[in-house]
Amino acid sequence: MTKSELIARLAELNPHLYQRDVERIVTTIFDEIATALSRGDRVELRGFGAFSVKRRDARLGRNPRTGQSVDVSEKAVPFFKTGKLLRERLNTGK
Incomplete structure (x- = not known):
């Protein structure tokens, strides 16, 4: 579902x-x-999941095309962990 599809669905469910x-x-x-x-905060939506930021350390990578070593700097990446209710809802009937 795209953002525009989400907006359309919510507008349909809320005609007011x-x-x-x-x-x-x-x-x-x-x-x-x-x-x-x-800001480095954690965002938790009960029953749905939690968004947080994880840090990836700097490392020595490799350019797959040339095989040359490349320095990869430290970076922050978003991380999502599903909530218990969402996991249960996805796994019902299995």
Whole structure:
């Protein structure tokens, strides 16, 4: 599901809201999650999951095309861990 599909679905489920308002709400939620992660905070949505930031150490990599060694700097990457309710919902019937 893309962001625009999510907005359309939420607008369909909430006919009392204008689509532009639903779009503003979804964009604000995503922006707040990104802002919190950039500050190094953890964002937890109970039953859904938790977003956090993990650090990858600097390392010596290899260019696959040339085989030449390349220094890869330290970086922060977003990480998502699913919540218990979401995992159970995905695994029902298996």
